[in-house]
Amino acid sequence: MDILFLCGSAQAGKDGVGDYTRRLCGNLIRSGHKAQILSLCDQQVISFTTENQEIEETIVVVHRIPISTENEQRFIWTQRVVRELEPDWISLQFVPYSFNPKGLPFWLSSFLKKIKGNHKWHIMLHELWVGMDLNDTYKSKCIGLLQKNLILKILKFKKEIALSTQTDLYHYKITELGYNAQLLPLFSNIIKNVESGLETAKDDLELRFCIFGNIHYGAPVEKFLNDLKLALSLSEKKKRVKFFFIGNCGSAIAEWEKVLLEHHIDVEIEITGFATDSDISDLLLKCQYGISTTPYLLNQKSGSLAAMFEHQLPVLCIARNWRTKNFRQKKFLNLTEYENQASIIKFISTKFIASDENSLESVALKFVEGLK
DSSP, X not given: OEEEEEESOOOTTTOHHHHHHHHHHHHHHHTTOEEEEEEEEESSOSSOEEEEEEETTEEEEEEEEETTSOHHHHHHHHHHHHHHHOOSEEEEEEOGGGSOTTSOOTTHHHHHHHOOSSOXXXXXXXXXXXXXXXXXXXXXXXXXHHHHHHHXXXXXXXXXXXXXXXXXXXXXXXXXXXXXXXXXXXXXXXXXXXXXXXXXXXXXXXXXXXXXXXXXXXXXHHHHHHHHHHHHHTSSSOOEEEEEEESOOOTTHHHHHHHHHHTTOEEEOOOOSOOOHHHHXXXXXXXXXXXEOSOGGGGGGOHHHHHHHHTTOOEEEOOOOOOOTTOOOOOOTTEEEOOSHHHHHHHHTOOOOOOSTTOHHHHHHHHHHHHO
Protein backbone atom coordinates (compact mmCIF):
# COMPACT_ATOMS: atom_id res chain seq x y z
CA MET A 1 0.00 0.00 0.00
CA ASP A 2 0.95 3.64 -0.45
CA ILE A 3 0.18 5.61 2.72
CA LEU A 4 0.48 9.34 3.43
CA PHE A 5 0.52 10.26 7.10
CA LEU A 6 -0.69 13.69 8.20
CA CYS A 7 0.54 15.01 11.55
CA GLY A 8 1.25 18.35 13.22
CA SER A 9 5.06 18.60 13.42
CA ALA A 10 7.87 16.33 12.26
CA GLN A 11 11.08 17.55 13.91
CA ALA A 12 12.85 14.52 15.40
CA GLY A 13 12.78 14.54 19.18
CA LYS A 14 10.50 17.61 19.37
CA ASP A 15 7.05 16.10 18.80
CA GLY A 16 5.90 12.77 20.22
CA VAL A 17 3.29 12.08 17.53
CA GLY A 18 5.79 13.04 14.82
CA ASP A 19 8.34 10.60 16.28
CA TYR A 20 5.65 7.91 16.50
CA THR A 21 4.64 8.46 12.89
CA ARG A 22 8.23 8.38 11.61
CA ARG A 23 9.00 5.11 13.35
CA LEU A 24 5.75 3.54 12.09
CA CYS A 25 6.59 4.71 8.56
CA GLY A 26 10.03 3.16 8.78
CA ASN A 27 8.58 -0.22 9.72
CA LEU A 28 5.98 -0.07 6.95
CA ILE A 29 8.66 0.76 4.37
CA ARG A 30 10.82 -2.15 5.53
CA SER A 31 7.73 -4.36 5.20
CA GLY A 32 7.34 -3.44 1.52
CA HIS A 33 4.81 -0.60 1.70
CA LYS A 34 5.37 2.99 0.60
CA ALA A 35 4.88 5.64 3.26
CA GLN A 36 5.53 9.36 3.55
CA ILE A 37 4.75 12.06 6.13
CA LEU A 38 3.21 15.50 5.68
CA SER A 39 3.32 17.77 8.73
CA LEU A 40 0.57 20.36 8.34
CA CYS A 41 1.47 22.79 11.13
CA ASP A 42 5.17 22.31 11.68
CA GLN A 43 6.61 24.46 14.45
CA GLN A 44 10.28 24.02 13.51
CA VAL A 45 10.36 25.16 9.85
CA ILE A 46 9.85 28.59 8.31
CA SER A 47 9.19 27.50 4.71
CA PHE A 48 7.72 24.50 2.94
CA THR A 49 10.34 21.79 2.64
CA THR A 50 10.69 18.17 1.57
CA GLU A 51 13.47 16.22 3.24
CA ASN A 52 14.71 12.72 3.99
CA GLN A 53 14.63 11.68 7.64
CA GLU A 54 16.36 8.49 8.79
CA ILE A 55 14.93 6.13 11.37
CA GLU A 56 16.40 2.73 12.15
CA GLU A 57 18.48 2.82 8.93
CA THR A 58 15.37 3.56 6.86
CA ILE A 59 14.83 6.77 4.88
CA VAL A 60 11.40 8.40 5.24
CA VAL A 61 10.35 11.25 2.94
CA VAL A 62 8.86 14.07 5.01
CA HIS A 63 7.05 17.16 3.69
CA ARG A 64 6.80 20.03 6.18
CA ILE A 65 4.44 23.02 6.11
CA PRO A 66 5.14 25.85 8.61
CA ILE A 67 2.50 26.51 11.24
CA SER A 68 2.41 30.19 10.16
CA THR A 69 1.12 29.26 6.67
CA GLU A 70 -2.28 30.56 5.57
CA ASN A 71 -4.80 27.74 5.10
CA GLU A 72 -5.23 28.47 1.39
CA GLN A 73 -1.51 27.93 0.78
CA ARG A 74 -1.47 24.98 3.19
CA PHE A 75 -4.14 23.33 1.05
CA ILE A 76 -2.23 23.99 -2.20
CA TRP A 77 0.90 22.29 -0.85
CA THR A 78 -1.12 19.42 0.65
CA GLN A 79 -2.99 18.77 -2.58
CA ARG A 80 0.30 18.82 -4.52
CA VAL A 81 1.79 16.15 -2.27
CA VAL A 82 -1.36 14.01 -2.52
CA ARG A 83 -1.42 14.37 -6.32
CA GLU A 84 2.26 13.38 -6.67
CA LEU A 85 2.07 10.39 -4.29
CA GLU A 86 -1.44 9.18 -5.20
CA PRO A 87 -1.73 7.26 -1.91
CA ASP A 88 -4.11 4.39 -1.30
CA TRP A 89 -4.67 5.73 2.21
CA ILE A 90 -4.28 9.03 4.03
CA SER A 91 -3.84 8.56 7.77
CA LEU A 92 -4.52 11.57 9.99
CA GLN A 93 -2.61 11.36 13.29
CA PHE A 94 -4.96 13.48 15.36
CA VAL A 95 -4.10 15.48 18.45
CA PRO A 96 -6.16 18.70 18.74
CA TYR A 97 -3.20 20.76 19.99
CA SER A 98 -1.05 19.67 17.03
CA PHE A 99 -3.20 21.72 14.68
CA ASN A 100 -4.04 24.68 16.88
CA PRO A 101 -2.21 26.01 19.97
CA LYS A 102 -5.51 26.26 21.87
CA GLY A 103 -6.61 22.78 20.82
CA LEU A 104 -9.45 24.12 18.67
CA PRO A 105 -8.65 23.52 14.97
CA PHE A 106 -12.00 24.69 13.59
CA TRP A 107 -10.55 24.68 10.07
CA LEU A 108 -9.52 21.05 9.94
CA SER A 109 -12.75 19.29 8.94
CA SER A 110 -13.44 21.46 5.88
CA PHE A 111 -9.73 21.35 4.97
CA LEU A 112 -9.70 17.54 4.88
CA LYS A 113 -12.95 17.43 2.93
CA LYS A 114 -11.44 19.50 0.09
CA ILE A 115 -8.52 17.12 -0.53
CA LYS A 116 -9.13 15.36 -3.85
CA GLY A 117 -7.95 11.88 -4.78
CA ASN A 118 -8.88 8.21 -4.91
CA HIS A 119 -7.51 7.49 -1.44
CA LYS A 120 -9.33 6.11 1.58
CA TRP A 121 -9.15 7.74 5.01
CA HIS A 122 -7.81 6.53 8.34
CA ILE A 123 -7.76 8.57 11.55
CA MET A 124 -5.66 7.71 14.58
CA LEU A 125 -7.16 9.50 17.57
CA HIS A 126 -4.15 9.92 19.84
CA GLU A 127 -6.16 12.27 22.04
CA LEU A 128 -9.83 13.23 22.27
CA TRP A 129 -10.98 16.14 24.40
CA VAL A 130 -10.13 17.69 27.76
CA GLY A 131 -12.56 17.90 30.68
CA MET A 132 -13.21 14.15 31.10
CA ASP A 133 -11.96 14.10 34.69
CA LEU A 134 -14.87 14.48 37.14
CA ASN A 135 -12.74 17.02 39.03
CA ASP A 136 -11.88 19.17 36.00
CA THR A 137 -12.69 22.87 35.99
CA TYR A 138 -15.75 24.34 34.31
CA LYS A 139 -13.44 25.99 31.76
CA SER A 140 -11.86 22.65 30.83
CA LYS A 141 -15.28 21.05 30.43
CA CYS A 142 -16.37 23.88 28.09
CA ILE A 143 -13.23 23.55 25.96
CA GLY A 144 -13.74 19.79 25.95
CA LEU A 145 -17.28 20.17 24.64
CA LEU A 146 -15.99 22.29 21.75
CA GLN A 147 -13.27 19.73 21.02
CA LYS A 148 -15.81 16.91 21.11
CA ASN A 149 -17.96 18.69 18.52
CA LEU A 150 -14.88 19.31 16.37
CA ILE A 151 -14.03 15.62 16.43
CA LEU A 152 -17.61 14.74 15.45
CA LYS A 153 -17.33 17.09 12.46
CA ILE A 154 -14.06 15.46 11.42
CA LEU A 155 -15.57 11.97 11.71
CA LYS A 156 -18.47 13.05 9.51
CA PHE A 157 -16.46 14.68 6.70
CA LYS A 158 -16.26 11.33 4.90
CA LYS A 159 -18.81 8.50 4.90
CA GLU A 160 -16.31 5.70 5.51
CA ILE A 161 -13.31 6.27 7.76
CA ALA A 162 -11.16 3.63 9.45
CA LEU A 163 -10.63 4.65 13.08
CA SER A 164 -7.97 3.73 15.64
CA THR A 165 -7.16 4.89 19.15
CA GLN A 166 -4.73 3.94 21.93
CA THR A 167 -6.61 3.66 25.20
CA ASP A 168 -9.52 1.66 26.54
CA LEU A 169 -11.03 4.91 27.80
CA TYR A 170 -10.89 6.59 24.38
CA HIS A 171 -12.25 3.45 22.74
CA TYR A 172 -15.20 3.61 25.14
CA LYS A 173 -15.79 7.32 24.43
CA ILE A 174 -15.67 6.76 20.65
CA THR A 175 -18.19 3.92 20.99
CA GLU A 176 -20.46 6.30 22.93
CA LEU A 177 -20.34 8.63 19.92
CA GLY A 178 -21.64 5.76 17.74
CA TYR A 179 -18.37 4.81 15.99
CA ASN A 180 -16.22 1.70 15.94
CA ALA A 181 -12.48 2.06 16.47
CA GLN A 182 -9.58 -0.35 16.44
CA LEU A 183 -7.53 -0.40 19.66
CA LEU A 184 -3.95 0.17 18.52
CA PRO A 185 -1.40 0.02 21.39
CA LEU A 186 1.37 2.58 21.67
CA PHE A 187 4.93 1.51 20.93
CA SER A 188 8.05 3.18 22.30
CA ASN A 189 9.82 6.02 20.51
CA ILE A 190 12.96 5.10 22.50
CA ILE A 191 14.61 2.09 20.92
CA LYS A 192 16.37 -0.31 23.28
CA ASN A 193 20.12 0.07 22.85
CA VAL A 194 21.10 -3.58 22.42
CA GLU A 195 24.73 -2.66 21.69
CA SER A 196 25.31 -0.75 24.93
CA GLY A 197 26.59 -3.81 26.79
CA LEU A 198 24.50 -2.83 29.81
CA GLU A 199 22.12 -5.26 31.43
CA THR A 200 19.02 -4.45 33.42
CA ALA A 201 20.23 -3.59 36.93
CA LYS A 202 20.39 -6.50 39.36
CA ASP A 203 21.79 -5.08 42.58
CA ASP A 204 20.72 -6.83 45.76
CA LEU A 205 21.73 -3.81 47.82
CA GLU A 206 20.07 -1.06 45.78
CA LEU A 207 16.62 -0.40 44.33
CA ARG A 208 16.74 1.86 41.29
CA PHE A 209 13.60 3.70 40.21
CA CYS A 210 13.39 5.90 37.11
CA ILE A 211 11.01 8.69 36.20
CA PHE A 212 11.22 9.50 32.51
CA GLY A 213 9.82 12.60 30.84
CA ASN A 214 7.27 15.12 32.04
CA ILE A 215 6.11 14.65 35.64
CA HIS A 216 2.38 15.18 36.10
CA TYR A 217 1.16 17.32 38.97
CA GLY A 218 -0.72 16.03 42.00
CA ALA A 219 1.09 12.73 42.65
CA PRO A 220 0.99 11.74 46.36
CA VAL A 221 4.79 11.89 46.70
CA GLU A 222 4.96 12.27 50.49
CA LYS A 223 2.56 9.38 51.14
CA PHE A 224 4.36 7.15 48.64
CA LEU A 225 7.79 7.72 50.20
CA ASN A 226 6.47 7.09 53.72
CA ASP A 227 4.95 3.81 52.54
CA LEU A 228 8.12 2.91 50.62
CA LYS A 229 10.33 3.43 53.67
CA LEU A 230 7.95 1.38 55.81
CA ALA A 231 7.86 -1.41 53.22
CA LEU A 232 11.66 -1.52 53.06
CA SER A 233 11.97 -1.55 56.86
CA LEU A 234 10.01 -4.82 56.89
CA SER A 235 12.35 -6.41 54.36
CA GLU A 236 14.98 -8.88 55.52
CA LYS A 237 17.55 -7.23 53.27
CA LYS A 238 18.07 -3.53 53.91
CA LYS A 239 18.41 -1.75 50.59
CA ARG A 240 19.40 1.69 49.45
CA VAL A 241 17.00 3.48 47.12
CA LYS A 242 18.03 5.61 44.17
CA PHE A 243 15.82 7.67 41.86
CA PHE A 244 16.84 8.58 38.31
CA PHE A 245 15.09 11.54 36.65
CA ILE A 246 15.51 11.19 32.91
CA GLY A 247 14.87 13.87 30.30
CA ASN A 248 12.88 17.07 30.68
CA CYS A 249 10.74 16.32 33.74
CA GLY A 250 9.14 19.78 34.00
CA SER A 251 8.53 21.95 37.06
CA ALA A 252 6.94 19.16 39.16
CA ILE A 253 10.40 17.61 39.64
CA ALA A 254 11.02 20.19 42.39
CA GLU A 255 8.47 18.58 44.71
CA TRP A 256 9.98 15.12 44.17
CA GLU A 257 13.50 16.41 44.90
CA LYS A 258 12.36 18.24 48.04
CA VAL A 259 10.55 15.25 49.52
CA LEU A 260 13.28 12.78 48.56
CA LEU A 261 15.93 14.90 50.26
CA GLU A 262 13.76 15.27 53.36
CA HIS A 263 13.53 11.48 53.52
CA HIS A 264 17.30 11.12 53.10
CA ILE A 265 16.92 9.08 49.93
CA ASP A 266 19.77 9.19 47.45
CA VAL A 267 18.69 11.28 44.47
CA GLU A 268 20.47 11.13 41.15
CA ILE A 269 19.45 13.31 38.22
CA GLU A 270 21.19 11.93 35.17
CA ILE A 271 19.74 14.15 32.44
CA THR A 272 17.90 17.45 32.28
CA GLY A 273 16.61 18.65 28.94
CA PHE A 274 17.06 16.98 25.58
CA ALA A 275 19.03 13.72 25.41
CA THR A 276 19.74 11.24 22.63
CA ASP A 277 17.67 8.08 22.41
CA SER A 278 20.83 6.07 23.07
CA ASP A 279 21.55 7.96 26.31
CA ILE A 280 17.98 7.53 27.51
CA SER A 281 18.07 3.82 26.70
CA ASP A 282 21.31 3.34 28.66
CA LEU A 283 19.77 5.02 31.70
CA LEU A 284 16.60 2.94 31.52
CA LEU A 285 18.77 -0.18 31.36
CA LYS A 286 20.44 0.85 34.63
CA CYS A 287 17.11 0.78 36.48
CA GLN A 288 15.00 -2.03 37.91
CA TYR A 289 11.65 -0.25 38.17
CA GLY A 290 9.81 2.58 36.48
CA ILE A 291 7.46 5.18 37.94
CA SER A 292 4.61 6.75 35.99
CA THR A 293 2.90 9.91 37.21
CA THR A 294 0.32 9.78 34.40
CA PRO A 295 -3.20 9.12 35.79
CA TYR A 296 -3.86 5.38 35.71
CA LEU A 297 -6.67 5.51 33.14
CA LEU A 298 -4.48 7.42 30.66
CA ASN A 299 -1.29 5.35 30.80
CA GLN A 300 -1.95 3.60 27.50
CA LYS A 301 -1.15 6.88 25.74
CA SER A 302 2.07 7.51 27.66
CA GLY A 303 5.20 7.34 25.52
CA SER A 304 7.31 7.26 28.69
CA LEU A 305 5.49 4.15 29.90
CA ALA A 306 5.93 2.49 26.48
CA ALA A 307 9.67 3.23 26.67
CA MET A 308 9.94 1.65 30.13
CA PHE A 309 8.07 -1.41 28.88
CA GLU A 310 10.45 -1.56 25.88
CA HIS A 311 13.25 -1.86 28.45
CA GLN A 312 11.35 -4.52 30.43
CA LEU A 313 10.73 -2.45 33.55
CA PRO A 314 7.67 -3.14 35.71
CA VAL A 315 6.08 0.25 36.43
CA LEU A 316 4.36 1.71 39.48
CA CYS A 317 1.71 4.36 38.78
CA ILE A 318 1.88 7.15 41.38
CA ALA A 319 -0.59 9.79 40.21
CA ARG A 320 -3.40 12.09 41.20
CA ASN A 321 -6.91 10.69 41.46
CA TRP A 322 -8.39 10.89 37.94
CA ARG A 323 -11.81 9.39 37.32
CA THR A 324 -14.39 9.76 34.61
CA LYS A 325 -18.09 8.99 34.42
CA ASN A 326 -19.38 5.44 33.76
CA PHE A 327 -16.00 3.88 32.97
CA ARG A 328 -14.06 1.20 34.82
CA GLN A 329 -10.53 0.38 33.69
CA LYS A 330 -9.32 -3.22 33.57
CA LYS A 331 -5.92 -4.01 35.09
CA PHE A 332 -2.85 -3.41 32.95
CA LEU A 333 -0.04 -5.88 32.36
CA ASN A 334 3.24 -4.76 34.01
CA LEU A 335 1.63 -1.62 35.51
CA THR A 336 0.65 -1.49 39.19
CA GLU A 337 -1.52 1.27 40.65
CA TYR A 338 -0.03 2.58 43.90
CA GLU A 339 -2.49 2.55 46.80
CA ASN A 340 -0.62 1.83 50.03
CA GLN A 341 2.30 0.02 51.62
CA ALA A 342 0.93 -3.40 50.60
CA SER A 343 0.79 -2.41 46.92
CA ILE A 344 4.49 -1.36 47.10
CA ILE A 345 5.55 -4.68 48.67
CA LYS A 346 3.64 -6.55 45.98
CA PHE A 347 5.11 -4.35 43.23
CA ILE A 348 8.75 -4.80 44.32
CA SER A 349 8.35 -8.56 44.10
CA THR A 350 6.82 -8.27 40.62
CA LYS A 351 8.69 -9.60 37.61
CA PHE A 352 8.22 -8.12 34.15
CA ILE A 353 5.98 -10.29 31.96
CA ALA A 354 7.24 -10.29 28.38
CA SER A 355 4.65 -9.34 25.76
CA ASP A 356 4.80 -8.13 22.16
CA GLU A 357 1.63 -6.04 22.61
CA ASN A 358 3.59 -2.75 22.57
CA SER A 359 6.23 -3.79 20.04
CA LEU A 360 6.58 -1.77 16.84
CA GLU A 361 6.24 -4.87 14.69
CA SER A 362 3.02 -5.99 16.37
CA VAL A 363 1.44 -2.52 16.24
CA ALA A 364 2.42 -1.98 12.59
CA LEU A 365 0.88 -5.33 11.65
CA LYS A 366 -2.37 -4.43 13.45
CA PHE A 367 -2.36 -1.04 11.74
CA VAL A 368 -2.12 -2.64 8.28
CA GLU A 369 -4.76 -5.26 9.11
CA GLY A 370 -7.09 -2.47 10.21
CA LEU A 371 -6.92 -0.93 6.75
CA LYS A 372 -7.80 -4.09 4.85
